[in-house]
Amino acid sequence: MQLFYLSGISLPDLFATGNTLTEMPGEESVHISRVLRMKPGDELKVTDGKGAIALATVENPDMKGCTIRLRELSVKERRPFSLHIAVAPTKNIARFEWFLEKATEFGIDRITPVFCDHSERQKLRTDRLEKIVIAAMKQSFNCFLPVISEPVEFDKLMETGTDHGNRFIAWVDEKPRPHLKDACKRGTDTLILIGPEGDFSKREITLALSRGFRPVSLGSNTLRTETAALASCFIVNLLNEPG
Amino acid sequence: MQLFYLSGISLPDLFATGNTLTEMPGEESVHISRVLRMKPGDELKVTDGKGAIALATVENPDMKGCTIRLRELSVKERRPFSLHIAVAPTKNIARFEWFLEKATEFGIDRITPVFCDHSERQKLRTDRLEKIVIAAMKQSFNCFLPVISEPVEFDKLMETGTDHGNRFIAWVDEKPRPHLKDACKRGTDTLILIGPEGDFSKREITLALSRGFRPVSLGSNTLRTETAALASCFIVNLLNEPG
Numbered sequence: 393m394q395l396f397y398l399s400g401i402s403l404p405d406l407f408a409t410g411n412t413l414t415e416m417p418g419e420e421s422v423h424i425s426r427v428l429r430m431k432p433g434d435e436l437k438v439t440d441g442k443g444a445i446a447l448a449t450v451e452n453p454d455m456k457g458c459t460i461r462l463r464e465l466s467v468k469e470r471r472p473f474s475l476h477i478a479v480a481p482t483k484n485i486a487r488f489e490w491f492l493e494k495a496t497e498f499g500i501d502r503i504t505p506v507f508c509d510h511s512e513r514q515k516l517r518t519d520r521l522e523k524i525v526i527a528a529m530k531q532s533f534n535c536f537l538p539v540i541s542e543p544v545e546f547d548k549l550m551e552t553g554t555d556h557g558n559r560f561i562a563w564v565d566e567k568p569r570p571h572l573k574d575a576c577k578r579g580t581d582t583l584i585l586i587g588p589e590g591d592f593s594k595r596e597i598t599l600a601l602s603r604g605f606r607p608v609s610l611g612s613n614t615l616r617t618e619t620a621a622l623a624s625c626f627i628v629n630l631l632n633e634p635g
Numbered sequence: 636m637q638l639f640y641l642s643g644i645s646l647p648d649l650f651a652t653g654n655t656l657t658e659m660p661g662e663e664s665v666h667i668s669r670v671l672r673m674k675p676g677d678e679l680k681v682t683d684g685k686g687a688i689a690l691a692t693v694e695n696p697d698m699k700g701c702t703i704r705l706r707e708l709s710v711k712e713r714r715p716f717s718l719h720i721a722v723a724p725t726k727n728i729a730r731f732e733w734f735l736e737k738a739t740e741f742g743i744d745r746i747t748p749v750f751c752d753h754s755e756r757q758k759l760r761t762d763r764l765e766k767i768v769i770a771a772m773k774q775s776f777n778c779f780l781p782v783i784s785e786p787v788e789f790d791k792l793m794e795t796g797t798d799h800g801n802r803f804i805a806w807v808d809e810k811p812r813p814h815l816k817d818a819c820k821r822g823t824d825t826l827i828l829i830g831p832e833g834d835f836s837k838r839e840i841t842l843a844l845s846r847g848f849r850p851v852s853l854g855s856n857t858l859r860t861e862t863a864a865l866a867s868c869f870i871v872n873l874l875n876e877p878g
Binding site: 573 | 733741742774814859866
């Protein structure tokens with residue numbers, strides 16, 4: 393059964409009001425009625441992107457605003473840690489979009505695009521990125537929608553983004569550093585910095601270290617920006633797997 | 636310094652003969668002379684894709700066959716385990732190519748495209764895939780070129796591909812299964828089966844289990860075919876990281 397996204401609401405709140413008849417947003421309505429040609433009574437699942445999924449049935453498959461009846465509600469608890477990756481958008485945006493899709497499949501709470509000294513890309517439209525994480529969330533039946541923060545300058549992030557228990561920065565370096573899998577503590581809010589194709593500048597690295605970011609390695613191979621970002625996302629998720 | 640690929644030779648053998656003057660293949664010659672406009676005496680690195688990297692200098696930057704002089708040889712030992720992933724090529728081939736690039740960056744020894752009962756794609760050209768792993772190997776300064784086996788039918792693979800210490804199959808299932816990170820033994824040759832978008836058929840799963848493949852989980856989220864393949868590649872590499 394397909395999963396749809398109800399933006400800007402809380403499913404538990406809707407159920408609390410008792411009014412379980414609701415209207416799907418425009419794009420989803422078109423998808424339900426025109427693409428899938430769903431009929432009244434057909435079943436679907438909807439999520440609010442905040443951990444709740446509801447089983448629902450189509451009431452009126454209107455392309456302009458498909459109404460559905462919410463039935464069973466199931467709420468998933470948020471993970472006991474949050475993962476925030478601040479990464480420089482790649483020159484080829486498809487690589488960054490690919491990272492967003494995969495990170496959403498694996499599990500991530502916040503992505504902050506960062507513009508660095510060596511960033512070739514200094515502009516980014518986040519509306520298209522939103523669509524990608526929503527599609528990935530629905531496709532992977534993950535009911536938590538990652539937040540894509542507004543892009544920030546590296547120095548600005550250094551002033552604000554330092555409220556995490558685990559703060560790490562990874563860059564390409566010969567010097568041996570602890571592997572993220574050993575340095576990162578299970579069940580702790582984590583922020584990881586990944587640099588652009590040209591990597592972080594010495595100035596940025598010094599600034600980050602002075603802000604309490606710890607240098608980590610992601611393994612022996614040289615990884616592209618988007619691969620390094622995904623690797624760090626994957627490592628933190630794996631660390632927090634039960635068992 | 637850029638890394639180039641010398642196919643079909645062994646750098647240690649070349650050094651053994653004492654004849655260190657060699658010619659680069661066509662595409663690499665064009666890249667050296669026309670794209671990078673390298674001049675005699677310019678330095679570059681070459682790998683044979685078998686673990687050896689040589690520092691070299693351009694002798695004659697000829698587009699039709701650039702000759703280089705091999706200087707220092709450094710040989711990297713093969714890892715104490717081999718990783719073989721047999722995966723159904725995705726309907727959208729870009730997703731499969733993306734997996735090849737990332738798996739090469741992380742480290743993989745062999746990829747076997749498998750055609751399954753539910754595969755929408757039943758044809759595959761491997762020449763283009765070769766180019767992708769070569770580019771990824773050079774880009775990540777990894778000196779081992781993964782082998783892309785000829786595509787096989789699932790049942791054929793079951794007759795041949797069972798000579799691995801660790802044999803696993805991952806599919807989407809509600810039943811709890813051990814996580815690959817716990818089931819896979821460090822330092823052991825490993826083969827992992829990943830199914831198509833429609834997943835493995837019950838028949839294929841039964842056949843694999845009868846051949847000694849163990850069912851594993853890759854985590855709680857539903858992953859796309861290419862994401863599951865990359866996740867398993869990543870988990871085995873992480874397991875084998877020192878420390």
